[in-house]
Amino acid sequence: EAGVAQSPRYKIIEKRQSVAFWCNPISGHATLYWYQQILGQGPKLLIQFQNNGVVDDSQLPKDRFSAERLKGVDSTLKIQPAKLEDSAVYLCASSSPGQVITEAFFGQGTRLTVV
């Protein structure tokens, strides 16, 4: 079974520039998450999708961050404009809620450096 795919693996941008990350979840997984992990901290949930609908985006800085999952499969997370404090690893995860409870499976992440 293929895992959660993320690209790019690394990205360096200047502050005020824009950046986009892509995630392809495990086939059949209806739930998709984007987490932000700042160095030395645990992952923080940014947004959770159930199919193509948003379940929770309470911690997403909506003035600069946006995410979409138009067809209920892959997803993109965008930052515009980026700030220095956005430097972090952005993790995508997916799970398959339902009668059979599963855990979230994580991709390897995209490491963003804002200079």
Add this chain to the structure above:
Amino acid sequence: AQSVTQPDIHITVSEGASLELRCNYSYGATPYLFWYVQSPGQGLQLLLKYFSGDTLVQGIKGFEAEFKRSQSSFNLRKPSVHWSDAAEYFCAVSSTSYDKVIFGPGTSLSVIP
């Protein structure tokens, strides 16, 4: 609101010694509990999970964890640590299979040869 605390920021153990990593959670109902491991440059890998039933759960790589409702704890243990166990360990909690997973701040484990 759900929350997870991991009191130990960093732990150092000798190879072959036993290990216990602490995790405490705050949640009103019975939570779903997880332990993940993150090696440098890698994504998060699930070690074990607790949903219901036997409070002592076995995971991969020789790890186990015990759910203690009275103490709101879910501590991770390993009887004999290997050098390859050096990594960051995260405890996490969720309320249902549809709910978000909340992570603790993590415990960094170093292993001395």
